[in-house]
Amino acid sequence: MDERRLISGIESPRRVRCAIYTRKSTEEGLEQAFNSLDAQREAAEAYIQSQKHVGWTLVETRFDDGGFSGGNMERPALQQLLEQIDARQVDCVLVYKVDRLSRSLLDFARLMDRFDQRSVSFVSVTQQFNTTTSLGRLTLNILLSFAQFEREIISERTRDKMGAARRKGKWVGGTPLLGYEVAPAGGSLVVNSSEARRVVEIFELYRTHRSLAAVVAELAKRGRITKSWKSRRDQRHTGRPFTKASVRMLLSNATYCGKVNYRGVVYQGEHKAIVEPALWDDINKDFSERSIQQPELPQVPQNAPLSGLLICKHCQQPMVATYSAKGKRRYRYYVCQAAREKGWKSCPTKSVSADLLETSIVIQLRSHFSGAETRQTFQVADSDWQALVLADTEGIPGILQALIEQIHYDGPIGAVGVKLRTPEGFRGDLASTFEYKIPRRRGRALPAFRLQPASETLTRPPRLARLLALAHKLEGVIRSGKVKDYAELARLAHISSARIGQIVMLGLLAPAIQEHILFLPAEQAGLIGERELREIAREPRWDRQRARFDELPAARD
Numbered sequence: 156m157d158e159r160r161l162i163s164g165i166e167s168p169r170r171v172r173c174a175i176y177t178r179k180s181t182e183e184g185l186e187q188a189f190n191s192l193d194a195q196r197e198a199a200e201a202y203i204q205s206q207k208h209v210g211w212t213l214v215e216t217r218f219d220d221g222g223f224s225g226g227n228m229e230r231p232a233l234q235q236l237l238e239q240i241d242a243r244q245v246d247c248v249l250v251y252k253v254d255r256l257s258r259s260l261l262d263f264a265r266l267m268d269r270f271d272q273r274s275v276s277f278v279s280v281t282q283q284f285n286t287t288t289s290l291g292r293l294t295l296n297i298l299l300s301f302a303q304f305e306r307e308i309i310s311e312r313t314r315d316k317m318g319a320a321r322r323k324g325k326w327v328g329g330t331p332l333l334g335y336e337v338a339p340a341g342g343s344l345v346v347n348s349s350e351a352r353r354v355v356e357i358f359e360l361y362r363t364h365r366s367l368a369a370v371v372a373e374l375a376k377r378g379r380i381t382k383s384w385k386s387r388r389d390q391r392h393t394g395r396p397f398t399k400a401s402v403r404m405l406l407s408n409a410t411y412c413g414k415v416n417y418r419g420v421v422y423q424g425e426h427k428a429i430v431e432p433a434l435w436d437d438i439n440k441d442f443s444e445r446s447i448q449q450p451e452l453p454q455v456p457q458n459a460p461l462s463g464l465l466i467c468k469h470c471q472q473p474m475v476a477t478y479s480a481k482g483k484r485r486y487r488y489y490v491c492q493a494a495r496e497k498g499w500k501s502c503p504t505k506s507v508s509a510d511l512l513e514t515s516i517v518i519q520l521r522s523h524f525s526g527a528e529t530r531q532t533f534q535v536a537d538s539d540w541q542a543l544v545l546a547d548t549e550g551i552p553g554i555l556q557a558l559i560e561q562i563h564y565d566g567p568i569g570a571v572g573v574k575l576r577t578p579e580g581f582r583g584d585l586a587s588t589f590e591y592k593i594p595r596r597r598g599r600a601l602p603a604f605r606l607q608p609a610s611e612t613l614t615r616p617p618r619l620a621r622l623l624a625l626a627h628k629l630e631g632v633i634r635s636g637k638v639k640d641y642a643e644l645a646r647l648a649h650i651s652s653a654r655i656g657q658i659v660m661l662g663l664l665a666p667a668i669q670e671h672i673l674f675l676p677a678e679q680a681g682l683i684g685e686r687e688l689r690e691i692a693r694e695p696r697w698d699r700q701r702a703r704f705d706e707l708p709a710a711r712d
Contacts, residue, residue, distance in 0.1 A: 171206075171276075173247045174214040175199040176236055178255045182222035182387065192219045195251035202249065202280045214245060225258035226306055228266075240273050247276040253295065254302035321417035324424035332410055333382040334429050344410075344426040351429045353379060354411060358430050361406055361438055367399040368498035374402070375497060398496035406438050458487070460513055460552035461562060467491040467504045468565040468572070476509065489564075504566030511593065512564070516573065517543060517551060519591055520558065521673065523575075533558070534578045544670050548631055569593035619683060620673050626662035629655065660689045665697035668704050683707060 177195040184190050196217070203211050216239070218232040228234075233256075239245050248270065250256045256277075257263040270277055282298065317327045326344045331337065334354040335344040356379075360370045380394035381401055395401075409416040412435035413428030459476030467474050470493040478487045487509035494502040521543050524530045530540055535558065542550035563572040572590045629644060638644045641659070645652040664672075668691070672683075687707065694700045 169210050171209070171211045171246045172214050172244065173203050173211050173249055174216070174218060174236060174239065174245045175203075175249050176218045176220075176233065176256060177251065178220040178223060178225060178230070178232075180222070180224055185221045190221075192221055195255065198251055198280050199249040202278070211247070214239075224306075225254060225256075225302075226310075227259065228257070228262050237269065240269070240275055243273060245275060247278060249278045249280060251280050253279045253282055253298050254305070258302045258306040260296070260300055260303050318417065321415055322422050324415050324422050324426075326415075326424075326426065331382055331384045332408065333405065334411065335426070346427050346429060350382065354405070354429050357402065357405060358411075358434055358438065361402075362434065365441065367402050368500075370402050371397050371399055371496070372498040372500050375501060396497065399498070400496065403442070407442060409435070411435060458552070459489075459509070460555045461489065461509075461516070464556070464559050465489050465512075465562045465564060467493065467502060468563040468570070469504050469567075470494075470502050472502075474504075474507070474564065477506075478509075491566075502566075504564060507564055507566060507593075512571070513551075513555075515571065515591070515593060516555065516559075516562070518673075519571075519573065519589065520555075521670075523586075523589060525670070532578075533575065541666060544666055544673075545627055619685065619688070622658055622685065623661050623664075623669055623672055626658050626660075629659055630662050657685075657689060660692050661685075663692040664688065665700045665704075667697075667701060671704075 175196050177192040177199075179185065179191045185192070196219070200213060203213050216235075218236045220230040220232040223230040223232075236245070236248070240248075248256075253263075257266060267277065320327045325342060326337070327342075332344075334347055334351040336347050337343075338345050357370065357374065360373055361367070364370055364373070374397045380396055383394040384392050386392065405411075409421050410424065410426070411429045412432040413424050413426065414432075415422045415424040461474075462476055463473070465474040466472070470491055472492040474489040474491050475495070476487065477490050478485045480486070488506045489509055489512065490506040491502045491504050494505050499505060524533065524535055524540065524543070529535075539550070539554045539557070542554055558575060559573060560576045561574045563574075564570070565572075570590060570592050573588065575587045577587050632638055632644060633641070638647065641655050642652055645655045648655070672688075691700050691703050694703065
């Protein structure tokens with residue numbers, strides 16, 4: 156019994172909602188009044204009409220994919236059909252032939268499984284099979300195997316044909332190039348005079364400056380953009396400002412010197428050249444030499460806690476992590492994406508030291524969340540707060556990502572604006588944003604600690620606060636295994652082991668005392684002696700440490 160008899164043989168007819176799916180691989184002929192999609196639909200409608208006596212009814216929505224390959228499922232009408240199946244608005248899917256639904260055996264198996272989960276029947280109008288029996292499923296798989304084989308043969312023939320056309324120097328399609336238009340009859344390129352002058356201008360600029368960044372900056376100054384064009388489906392693609400990548404791609408395209416590049420081999424083209432071959436060779440020789448002089452370095456994972464959060468305030472572009480190296484030492488930075496793509500002069504912010512910015516933000520968060528009520532409102536866990544206070548290098552990146560929604564940095568004045576993530580039920584009377592300033596002198600950013608609002612000038616952190624931060628840093632170096640003991644650390648730092656021990660002793664102070672010291676004004680912190688703190692740190696119990704610390708006159712409010 157085939158699929159038709161299976162459904163028509165039901166004794167008590169019920170309403171079967173039938174959707175028709177049609178597909179054509181190319182757009183050729185779709186503009187006709189009666190095309191292939193209409194023919195497929197007409198055959199399926201006639202079949203539904205023949206089954207009307209058993210309750211078959213047509214779903215009026217059309218599911219037509221014109222110009223889409225059957226080799227994948229990225230088809231708008233198919234996705235719309237699957238959505239209606241999931242919503243249980245379809246009981247049966249009809250196609251003209253099996254390969255109209257899919258030419259991929261794997262995709263077809265997935266579709267059949269999805270149909271089965273929703274109790275949806277599948278009918279091919281011109282091919283009889285019954286998917287309820289093992290023989291019927293075998294027949295279906297054989298049909299699909301041949302459909303997939305046919306698709307692969309067509310793909311191979313198409314690639315061979317395009318390769319042969321390329322070797323003869325013909326244009327076989329692709330994204331339109333600046334300086335050329337596709338001939339009305341297709342298959343060849345004709346020169347667009349106005350755009351060709353812009354192409355020559357770009358080649359001349361590079362010959363003069365020998366720098367992609369300089370060329371991008373000059374093109375931006377002159378208001379030049381990439382090619383604007385319209386697709387066959389009438390979709391408009393507007394030109395964009397040039398970047399270093401787009402300029403490099405244009406300069407290295409052999410089409411502009413009248414040739415065609417196919418799989419690394421350059422052939423003479425049938426189209427007219429826009430630039431002289433000698434100029435193109437000279438510029439691309441320069442690219443080749445630079446590639447040899449600068450071999451590709453292995454990718455090194457970036458430690459970037461502010462990745463995805465930091466925005467250049469001037470360009471409204473993300474600032475991405477990078478680094479420079481001198482010997483074995485690495486210097487981390489955040490660089491404006493616009494400066495990377497359009498040249499260093501295009502952005503006044505350019506870059507900022509990663510260590511400086513990250514440290515300043517951590518210190519600001521300590522100040523902002525110093526109150527227990529604020530921490531509770533923003534749902535800051537006690538473990539996260541302790542990591543902030545103790546500058547836990549392993550936990551800080553995750554904490555910054557959890558607490559901060561966005562950071563804006565204004566390089567020329569060193570202003571930093573931080574927007575915090577607000578939990579559900581957030582009270583508007585608590586500030587979710589704050590701003591501070593990293594002062595700059597002679598173009599260089601200065602260290603920052605207890606940073607003030609942007610309208611004020613920053614001062615250097617008190618000595619005790621710096622020693623306390625250093626104590627945690629030294630302890631972190633030991634815990635990370637970078638050095639084996641304090642003796643080796645003292646040797647590398649060129650200070651005595653005794654002094655290392657004195658500094659590390661400050662890290663044994665109770666967290667409440669450390670927090671108090673971090674936020675003491677400079678005039679009060681100067682009245683507390685390092686020796687007094689070391690004596691307090693020798694007390695093993697934190698409550699007794701706190702009692703002794705409160706006895707110090709400078710520690711009182």
